[in-house]
Amino acid sequence: xxxxxxxxxxxxxxxxxxxxxxxxxxxxxxxxxxxxxxxxxxxxxxxxxxxxxxxxxxxxxxxxxxxxxxxxxxxxxxxxxxxxxxxxxxxxxxxxxxxxxxxxxxxxxxxxxxxxxxxxxxxxxxxxxxxxxxxxxxxxxxxxxxxxxxxxxxxxxxxxxxxxxxxxxxxxxxxxxxxxxxxxxxxxxxxxxxxxxxxxxxxxxxxxxxxxxxxxxxxxxxxxxxxxxxxxxxxxxxxxxxxxxxxxxxxxxxxxxxxxxxxxxxxxxxxxxxxxxxxxxxxxxxxxxxxxxxxxxxxxxxxxxxxxxxxxxxxxxxxxxxxxxxxxxxxxxxxxxxxxxxxxxxxxxxxxxxxxxxxxxxxxx
Numbered sequence: 001x002x003x004x005x006x007x008x009x010x011x012x013x014x015x016x017x018x019x020x021x022x023x024x025x026x027x028x029x030x031x032x033x034x035x036x037x038x039x040x041x042x043x044x045x046x047x048x049x050x051x052x053x054x055x056x057x058x059x060x061x062x063x064x065x066x067x068x069x070x071x072x073x074x075x076x077x078x079x080x081x082x083x084x085x086x087x088x089x090x091x092x093x094x095x096x097x098x099x100x101x102x103x104x105x106x107x108x109x110x111x112x113x114x115x116x117x118x119x120x121x122x123x124x125x126x127x128x129x130x131x132x133x134x135x136x137x138x139x140x141x142x143x144x145x146x147x148x149x150x151x152x153x154x155x156x157x158x159x160x161x162x163x164x165x166x167x168x169x170x171x172x173x174x175x176x177x178x179x180x181x182x183x184x185x186x187x188x189x190x191x192x193x194x195x196x197x198x199x200x201x202x203x204x205x206x207x208x209x210x211x212x213x214x215x216x217x218x219x220x221x222x223x224x225x226x227x228x229x230x231x232x233x234x235x236x237x238x239x240x241x242x243x244x245x246x247x248x249x250x251x252x253x254x255x256x257x258x259x260x261x262x263x264x265x266x267x268x269x270x271x272x273x274x275x276x277x278x279x280x281x282x283x284x285x286x287x288x289x290x291x292x293x294x295x296x297x298x299x300x301x302x303x304x305x306x307x308x309x310x311x312x313x314x315x316x317x318x319x320x321x322x323x324x325x326x327x328x329x330x331x332x333x334x335x336x337x338x339x340x341x342x343x344x345x346x347x348x349x350x351x352x353x354x355x356x357x358x359x360x361x362x363x364x365x
Contacts, residue, residue, distance in 0.1 A: 010223065016052040016230050019045065023237040031244055039245035045238040046259060049231055050266045053083050056227035057267025059220035066217065074186060074290065081294045082228055084108065084264035085302050087235040091260070092306065098314045101303045102153060103257030106322050108295040109149070110357040111265050113329055116272045117288035118350025121336075124276030124284070125344030131281035137194045138337025140185070141289035146330050148178060148296040153326075157317035164313045172301040172308075179297045194286055252364040265291065281342055289333075321365045329353055 060079040275283035
């Protein structure tokens with residue numbers, strides 16, 4: 001592929017660079033124009049970040065197709081989590097809520113399991129009926145998510161404030177240990193837990209997808225790294241504009257967290273829906289559940305390490321409403337992902353839980 005063709009293909013990243021330069025040059029002028037201008041600028045940056053993150057996910061998907069499952073979905077989820085961690089780290093450095101990390105992880109969990117998996121299973125079930133997948137993956141993801149959430153976002157409610165740094169350090173070690181074992185399982189002797197053998201015709205169709213042969217591995221890796229850097233720069237300006245634009249408006253505190261979670265999950269939504277509509281539910285389960293697990297197990301230690309380094313703790317213990325919603329979600333997932341097949345009814349139950357989450361978020365709960 002020539003340089004001109006490559007630049008045309010990566011036009012979204014070029015647009016993101018242009019928007020970043022414009023934000024840098026006009027930041028003070030926009031701030032002086034008031035909250036309305038700041039909110040418009042923040043909205044424009046959110047759209048730009050989503051477009052850039054979709055290019056990052058596109059190249060992650062290229063790598064995913066080349067290496068196959070379970071490595072493929074691992075690359076997809078790690079790229080999304082990297083975007084989320086960078087945005088969170090930048091926003092936490094500014095004037096942000098002490099509950100931002102907690103609320104973002106909670107929002108991501110609701111979005112991934114109830115939103116992505118729910119909608120995918122609903123639409124896929126309406127089109128294909130019962131959709132098969134490897135039930136070992138759902139069970140493994142579920143128990144690890146429950147453990148990670150319990151350690152990092154439920155137990156902290158009972159840890160005294162003066163001892164937060166001890167438990168924070170323990171949480172970092174526990175999350176790293178969990179993820180190390182998970183990686184060994186996912187790419188080692190238990191890799192078959194996260195894969196499903198589809199009919200030969202479907203495998204040929206998947207392998208012939210046009211984006212699977214686009215560019216070399218080196219180009220995809222370089223584009224992913226460049227995209228993450230661009231997203232980080234844009235997130236810094238977005239954070240400043242959102243802080244100014246929402247100040248004194250009475251908007252729910254969780255709105256910012258929902259925005260961050262949506263930005264990181266946007267590319268995964270499209271990938272998961274495409275997989276479900278092609279009757280490849282295993283990829284959807286891996287993406288939705290894997291993203292949820294990666295969000296908790298990778299975001300928590302990074303943010304906890306930042307808190308220990310700066311000496312500024314943040315609130316990780318979930319509210320009673322959040323705890324109830326997470327509990328219902330994980331119980332529903334344990335039941336629905338227990339038999340190796342999904343259907344429209346199971347998808348609808350999760351999607352209704354997602355709608356409930358949005359309703360509670362709009363009420364500030």
